[in-house]
Amino acid sequence: MPGTWASLATLPCAWLLVWAGGKPALALAAIAVFAVGCWAAAVTARASGAKDPGFIVVDEIAAQFLVLLAAPLDWRAYLAGFLLFRVFDITKPFPIRRIERGVAGGLGIMLDDVLAAIYALILLVIGEGALGVRF
16 A cells, blocks of 8 residues: 555645646656665665565656656546556556566666556556547
């Protein structure tokens, strides 16, 4: 559940970033959190002795920011982005699970969530555009 709570807590932060600085601010935040998260996750995982401790949630924050780049400032779009990301992060469809198991360290901790975010982002864009869903 820590990942779900972290993703949920990220929604108002993303909203404020977009409101104050637009999508470029959110993109910069996603990049910064990913970069710092790779380092922090590696240090924390090494100190804990676990490969991917469940209490590390910086990966969910970076990934949720990434998904929301495709969402307009509308609560329904943010909810859809949140739900899609959580589904892909929990189920880990191919090749996400393989990446999770095969890439070690902080990059591995961060990368599986980023891939889940890309899956969610793609579905969000398809839903907004090709299927005619408008928020």
